[in-house]
Amino acid sequence: MDRLNDRVTTGLLTAALYIIAFMYLFPILWLFLSSLKPGSELFSYPLKILPQNPTLENYQYAWSTMEFIQYFINTLMVTITTTGLTILASSTCGYALAKYRYKWLSAFFICILATTMLPTEVIMSSSFTVILNLGLYNSFAGLIIPSINTATGIFMFRQYFMTVPDDIIESARIDGAGEGRIFFRLMLPLAKPIVITLAIFSFQWRWNDYIWPLIVLSDPDKYTVQVALRSIVGAENIDWVLLLSASVISLLPMILLFIVFQRYIMNANATSGIKG
Structure with a gap:
């Protein structure tokens, strides 16, 4: 029974x-x-x-009508640069929070986690004001800089580094290794699974990002893929053939990314909640 x-x-x-x-x-x-x-x-x-x-003529029509190569180059440049800087910033911050013993670090970590409770749209107005005052409007730097720090990445690295025994770090210090060498030659290679996982999700976040590039960019030559797709939608009419086929083309890099790194993506989805 x-x-x-x-x-x-x-x-x-x-x-x-x-x-x-x-x-x-x-x-x-x-x-x-x-x-x-x-x-x-x-x-x-x-x-x-x-x-x-x-x-398949719809795809030929979309490729010849839109400057996909330029949009892909723009998006890849922003995505890859942001992903690399995100990994560097998150790993160094996570390492400091996990292994340095200062009372104020605990309060700082709580403040970082508190940012996950705020929707991204809440801070867009203030972020845009800062970007505008710094003269970064309509530039790739204006897209990249605000997206570098992510509470999710810092949390992932902190939790991982806390599982690494302090004896390993102390042994390296006794051998004369500096803090920079300990981090880049010892700790960061140990965190390879987290590096790969965060790189995958950061790539997805930045590739699919729409609202922030739409606000920051005004030059069509600097459009990312998602903003370029939005430009297809006119005020009075929409070229549905172009929009549908162009949307499928824009999905291809993400599909390829999923196929190549499927094992890491599934593992990360099963073990953590992700917010970009």
Whole structure:
């Protein structure tokens, strides 16, 4: 009887899992299939999921109409630079919070964690004022600098470094190693799993970032991919063929990232709550 109940429970949970997975995947599937439809099929009634006359000309049209190479270069430059600086800032701060013994560090760490309770939109106005006064408006530096520090990254590194025995650091100090050498040659290599995990999520955050680049950038030549997609939407009409196919193209780097680093992404999702 118990085995029967276990099988029924397992079957119900599995069915629920498939249903939830389908609910998440269906909009993406609809987006992809719609991008293969000619413009005349997009709003035909009744609506059909599968395209009757699938075509790849929509992608050729999107690639030739939009300057994707320029947008990809802009986004990659911002994303890679921000990710590298985020790892450096988060790892050094997390190491200090985990291994240095100062009373004020505990209060500082609580203040850092408190920032996770604030939506990003709350501090955008003050951040924009600072960027404007520093003369960083409409520049890549204005995108990168405010995005470097993240409470999530600091917390991840702090928790990891706290698991490293202090004896290792003391032994290195006795051998004459300086603090910089201890961190970069000893502690940071030990934190490789955290470095990879934070790099993946930072890349995702910055690649998909839309609101902040929209506020900071005004020059179309500096647009990131997400802002460029928004520029397709006109005040009176929308080129749906261009918008759908361009949106699919913009997803390709994230899909490739997930395929390559799937194991790290799944592990990180299972063990931590993430906020960008």
